[in-house]
Amino acid sequence: MGAREREIRPEWLPRGVRVAGVHCGVKAATQARDLALFVSDGPAVAVGTFTTNRVVAAPVVRTRALVPTDAARAVVVNSGNANACTGEQGMKDAEAMARMTAARIGCAPEQVLVCSTGLIGVPLPMQAIERGIDEAARQLDDSVQSWRDAARAILTTDTTTKVAASGGEGPRVFGLAKGAGMIAPRMATMLAFLFTDARVRDPERLQKVLQAVVSETFNCITVDGHTSTNDTVLLLATGASEQEVDAEALSCGLLTVCTELARQIVADGEGATKLVTVCVEGADSSRDALLAARAIAESLLVKTAIYGCDPNWGRIVSAAGYSGASFQPELVSVRINGVVVYDRGRPVPFDRRALSEAMRQSKEITLQVHLGGGSQRCTFWTCDLTEAYVRFNAEYS
Amino acid sequence: MGAREREIRPEWLPRGVRVAGVHCGVKAATQARDLALFVSDGPAVAVGTFTTNRVVAAPVVRTRALVPTDAARAVVVNSGNANACTGEQGMKDAEAMARMTAARIGCAPEQVLVCSTGLIGVPLPMQAIERGIDEAARQLDDSVQSWRDAARAILTTDTTTKVAASGGEGPRVFGLAKGAGMIAPRMATMLAFLFTDARVRDPERLQKVLQAVVSETFNCITVDGHTSTNDTVLLLATGASEQEVDAEALSCGLLTVCTELARQIVADGEGATKLVTVCVEGADSSRDALLAARAIAESLLVKTAIYGCDPNWGRIVSAAGYSGASFQPELVSVRINGVVVYDRGRPVPFDRRALSEAMRQSKEITLQVHLGGGSQRCTFWTCDLTEAYVRFNAEYS
Numbered sequence: 001m002g003a004r005e006r007e008i009r010p011e012w013l014p015r016g017v018r019v020a021g022v023h024c025g026v027k028a029a030t031q032a033r034d035l036a037l038f039v040s041d042g043p044a045v046a047v048g049t050f051t052t053n054r055v056v057a058a059p060v061v062r063t064r065a066l067v068p069t070d071a072a073r074a075v076v077v078n079s080g081n082a083n084a085c086t087g088e089q090g091m092k093d094a095e096a097m098a099r100m101t102a103a104r105i106g107c108a109p110e111q112v113l114v115c116s117t118g119l120i121g122v123p124l125p126m127q128a129i130e131r132g133i134d135e136a137a138r139q140l141d142d143s144v145q146s147w148r149d150a151a152r153a154i155l156t157t158d159t160t161t162k163v164a165a166s167g168g169e170g171p172r173v174f175g176l177a178k179g180a181g182m183i184a185p186r187m188a189t190m191l192a193f194l195f196t197d198a199r200v201r202d203p204e205r206l207q208k209v210l211q212a213v214v215s216e217t218f219n220c221i222t223v224d225g226h227t228s229t230n231d232t233v234l235l236l237a238t239g240a241s242e243q244e245v246d247a248e249a250l251s252c253g254l255l256t257v258c259t260e261l262a263r264q265i266v267a268d269g270e271g272a273t274k275l276v277t278v279c280v281e282g283a284d285s286s287r288d289a290l291l292a293a294r295a296i297a298e299s300l301l302v303k304t305a306i307y308g309c310d311p312n313w314g315r316i317v318s319a320a321g322y323s324g325a326s327f328q329p330e331l332v333s334v335r336i337n338g339v340v341v342y343d344r345g346r347p348v349p350f351d352r353r354a355l356s357e358a359m360r361q362s363k364e365i366t367l368q369v370h371l372g373g374g375s376q377r378c379t380f381w382t383c384d385l386t387e388a389y390v391r392f393n394a395e396y397s
Numbered sequence: 398m399g400a401r402e403r404e405i406r407p408e409w410l411p412r413g414v415r416v417a418g419v420h421c422g423v424k425a426a427t428q429a430r431d432l433a434l435f436v437s438d439g440p441a442v443a444v445g446t447f448t449t450n451r452v453v454a455a456p457v458v459r460t461r462a463l464v465p466t467d468a469a470r471a472v473v474v475n476s477g478n479a480n481a482c483t484g485e486q487g488m489k490d491a492e493a494m495a496r497m498t499a500a501r502i503g504c505a506p507e508q509v510l511v512c513s514t515g516l517i518g519v520p521l522p523m524q525a526i527e528r529g530i531d532e533a534a535r536q537l538d539d540s541v542q543s544w545r546d547a548a549r550a551i552l553t554t555d556t557t558t559k560v561a562a563s564g565g566e567g568p569r570v571f572g573l574a575k576g577a578g579m580i581a582p583r584m585a586t587m588l589a590f591l592f593t594d595a596r597v598r599d600p601e602r603l604q605k606v607l608q609a610v611v612s613e614t615f616n617c618i619t620v621d622g623h624t625s626t627n628d629t630v631l632l633l634a635t636g637a638s639e640q641e642v643d644a645e646a647l648s649c650g651l652l653t654v655c656t657e658l659a660r661q662i663v664a665d666g667e668g669a670t671k672l673v674t675v676c677v678e679g680a681d682s683s684r685d686a687l688l689a690a691r692a693i694a695e696s697l698l699v700k701t702a703i704y705g706c707d708p709n710w711g712r713i714v715s716a717a718g719y720s721g722a723s724f725q726p727e728l729v730s731v732r733i734n735g736v737v738v739y740d741r742g743r744p745v746p747f748d749r750r751a752l753s754e755a756m757r758q759s760k761e762i763t764l765q766v767h768l769g770g771g772s773q774r775c776t777f778w779t780c781d782l783t784e785a786y787v788r789f790n791a792e793y794s
Binding site: 052226313318322 | 449450451452453481482484517518621622623624625626695696697698701702704705707710711712714715716717718719722723724726727729739742743744782783784786787788790791
């Protein structure tokens with residue numbers, strides 16, 4: 001959608017973390033940054049959530065085995081190559097990335113978490129990676145510029161960086177992410193790195209808090225329904241603020257940051273022109289709400305209708321119908337950008353021309369679906385499906 | 398894909414059925430045929446399978462309640478209007494269509510099966526429908542031309558008719574279908590009408606045979622994953638050939654006809670340029686095979702890669718990975734149009750340029766995925782995803 005880079009404010013930044021983002025040559029064809037390094041001054045609590053794909057990249061296998069932990073020191077990330085489907089070599093390379101990083105910053109390899117994103121099925125160019133880790137380790141600092149460099153260095157097909165901060169009272173949470181939208185060989189997986197300088201004693205509880213937040217945010221977005229082999233969300237709590245908090249105290253700030261990053265990812269979906277929020281309410285169970293919301297958000301016909309600024313309640317209602325959610329069709333109501341278009345099982349007259357024009361004017365579209373049952377709800381975010389998406393994913397061979 | 402109309406051969410036609418296809422004005426904007434009538438000379442065994450969507454059109458509710466039966470006399474079908482989401486009026490109109498037809502051909506309304514396909518949420522124009530039933534009843538005969546008219550009269554966004562015959566030995570089975578690819582308001586649901594002149598005594602057993610065949614054919618195709626409110630497959634056995642057979646004796650002919658119609662539907666998917674056959678083999682269970690095949694066939698990234706003639710095994714493997722199917726990633730192999738591109742968990746070198754060029758030259762693409770486990774398999778058919786699909790489904794508001 002928009003390609004304007006997000007501002008990073010100094011007061012957002014977590015204390016106790018130094019970062020760098022460099023170009024080392026994994027993205028061989030460009031001069032774009034392709035390696036980011038995040039280093040905690042001391043041992044940090046680290047928790048994470050990972051792709052549910054059965055086919056999993058080597059760095060995910062390794063990092064997944066290391067969290068939760070209370071002794072993480074660094075996260076090293078390369079973009080341009082996913083180190084996925086590369087057999088035993090992949091595991092060796094992920095280990096080597098950790099070892100190189102550990103040597104530069106002075107810790108054990110197990111204290112380094114590794115992420116990769118980019119092309120599938122191609123071995124990592126380890127000489128470039130080593131150069132990048134060297135360079136990044138030399139550049140580490142806590143400046144806004146370095147955070148901006150790191151935010152750029154994790155991108156693949158994204159058009160702009162994705163950053164968000166919790167703001168307000170409560171422990172400070174800052175996050176950066178890269179977008180979803182495709183996978184090998186042009187690749188993008190969803191990666192997010194979250195930081196807080198609060199001190200958290202219990203990694204296991206923090207892991208649960210992160211999982212709950214991710215289930216309502218990053219697990220409720222879709223660009224094309226394709227779960228990658230590399231999706232990873234990591235949260236590091238450095239404790240540098242000396243502010244000791246319960247893991248639960250972080251949930252509000254995490255929810256703010258993850259919701260914002262999730263929306264930024266969808267808004268920057270490949271070829272997207274509109275950010276679509278699907279709110280399903282009045283469901284008998286949270287599972288019914290999720291099923292209906294996901295089916296609507298993933299429907300090609302709903303997504304193309306949005307692109308065409310068409311207030312097409314029929315596609316929305318029928319997507320809910322095949323979603324597997326249990327509901328009574330004669331009680332369903334639909335609002336598009338606040339306008340009732342379908343009320344308790346019946347289409348209602350509305351000014352189609354005016355609503356379509358309003359959709360055309362708006363970068364954000366809201367689809368509210370009330371299933372007419374219980375009190376459960378689910379919000380899902382998606383984008384429209386455009387010819388640009390098809391071109392982007394087809395025209396490179 | 399191709400818009401050439403399929404030939405109908407006289408020897409294909411089932412004895413004991415007279416048909417007509419007329420224009421009555423449901424498709425108000427064109428002179429296209431929009432009402433088909435199929436009449437069995439005597440009471441026919443009729444069985445059917447229907448959409449699994451929770452939101453179901455009135456004619457589906459009515460017809461579903463009437464089969465299996467051994468006393469069907471007619472099927473009346475209108476295109477251009479789905480009679481879906483029209484409240485109680487919808488049921489009244491479906492009943493009226495049956496009553497009008499019954500009066501013209503001399504039977505009880507319960508002997509008439511009704512189908513509608515087209516716009517959702519708009520009441521049926523019953524004056525036009527009545528005119529159409531009158532006209533069709535007058536024109537009924539068993540000529541090739543009338544079958545061709547009927548095959549045209551059930552279409553909505555299809556570019557061409559879909560017909561198939563069983564051929565060879567065994568009871569004669571003939572079928573016609575209309576395509577899937579979208580739903581309201583521009584609409585297309587999948588409808589298929591199958592006829593045999595064999596005599597079958599047991600409607601319940603025939604129902605089971607039809608269900609088994611549909612599960613391997615019409616339930617294994619996808620254009621955009623959207624299950625409509627109106628999908629219906631009806632099979633009528635007129636008995637006019639006096640050849641008495643077990644229901645099971647029909648399964649082979651039915652499978653031939655339904656497979657062929659299913660493939661024709663996918664090949665004529667909106668905007669499609671290629672017919673894609675996804676064969677998943679080596680699965681531990683038939684469910685695993687189905688899950689993997691469906692996920693690959695529905696993947697936007699796989700479908701856009703095919704459009705781009707890109708032999709992208711990464712998208713195929715990762716779609717299997719998130720499908721929910723159980724398998725060991727290190728045992729998976731993939732062939733594209735017969736060429737091994739991924740072997741037991743590893744990419745293998747192949748001539749990418751040559752394979753891409755071969756894909757470009759071919760209207761049909763085969764993706765074979767061996768999961769490296771048991772002996773279960775599933776075949777799924779889909780088409781590529783093109784800019785034309787997006788334009789078609791977006792640019793009408």
